[in-house]
Amino acid sequence: GKIKITASVASQVMLADGVYSMWIDAKEITDQSMPGQFISVYTGDSSKLLPRPISICETDREKGLLRIVYRIAGKGTDEFSRYRTGDPVIIMGPLGNGFPLEAGISGKKALLIGGGIGIPPMLELAKNLSCTKQMVLGYRDELFLNEEFLPYGDTFLATESGTAGTKGNVMDAIREHGLQSDVIFACGPTPMLKSLRAYALEHHIECYLSLEEKMACGIGACLACVCKSSEKDDHSMVHNKRVCKDGPVFKAEEVEF
Numbered sequence: 001g002k003i004k005i006t007a008s009v010a011s012q013v014m015l016a017d018g019v020y021s022m023w024i025d026a027k028e029i030t031d032q033s034m035p036g037q038f039i040s041v042y043t044g045d046s047s048k049l050l051p052r053p054i055s056i057c058e059t060d061r062e063k064g065l066l067r068i069v070y071r072i073a074g075k076g077t078d079e080f081s082r083y084r085t086g087d088p089v090i091i092m093g094p095l096g097n098g099f100p101l102e103a104g105i106s107g108k109k110a111l112l113i114g115g116g117i118g119i120p121p122m123l124e125l126a127k128n129l130s131c132t133k134q135m136v137l138g139y140r141d142e143l144f145l146n147e148e149f150l151p152y153g154d155t156f157l158a159t160e161s162g163t164a165g166t167k168g169n170v171m172d173a174i175r176e177h178g179l180q181s182d183v184i185f186a187c188g189p190t191p192m193l194k195s196l197r198a199y200a201l202e203h204h205i206e207c208y209l210s211l212e213e214k215m216a217c218g219i220g221a222c223l224a225c226v227c228k229s230s231e232k233d234d235h236s237m238v239h240n241k242r243v244c245k246d247g248p249v250f251k252a253e254e255v256e257f
């Protein structure tokens with residue numbers, strides 16, 4: 001189960017403007033983490049700031065290291081970006097359900113789709129899915145992590161600015177290259193997940209969406225992450241789900257936007 005520890009920063013580099021990659025020495029969490037899970041990272045002054053939920057980008061089990069790739073989006077993440085090798089970092093994890101690896105069994109063709117800061121968790125998934133996979137990565141403009149996907153399959157890019165790959169979003173790239181799949185795994189901004197959900201339902205493709213963009217505290221305390229679920233009980237009441245506790249990964253049919 002999840003644990004809260006004071007870990008230490010193994011290394012940190014900037015990958016793109018405002019996007020950082022940090023390796024953390026945290027064997028206790030690394031040992032049990034699954035692709036698509038996340039950790040909560042606490043700031044030095046946790047009385048004022050809630051921890052930030054950040055997805056696990058990669059793990060190195062042998063060395064007991066885990067990697068997060070995140071964008072500076074406020075005070076907390078700005079503080080994290082200034083950590084140096086050897087600095088303490090308080091983290092809790094692994095949190096959330098993660099992607100179902102059994103959905104990507106051999107013989108199937110999977111599409112792994114990441115948008116912006118939803119790209120990092122797709123890397124650990126790419127490393128751990130045994131079936132054939134293709135990646136579609138969507139960016140506003142500046143690329144990051146894209147080359148690290150190359151060992152795992154064909155990797156298609158989309159940029160809003162048109163500087164690399166398809167000009168447009170991940171759906172435009174899927175159409176341009178006529179990409180077919182039996183199962184879709186995706187993480188990214190809500191509009192992207194919304195269109196992927198519609199696409200998957202229309203084409204009867206099994207589809208798993210990570211809604212991590214909706215998280216705030218990451219620990220079930222703030223209720224900022226509640227999403228509508230299509231699951232109904234005996235009285236036809238719609239059940240709401242907490243993304244951080246029941247997710248962040250949901251089957252496309254399970255959620256409504």
Ligand code: FES
Pocket residue numbers: 214215216217218219220221222223224225226242243244245
């Ligand atoms: Fe706060 Fe889920 S993010 S309750």
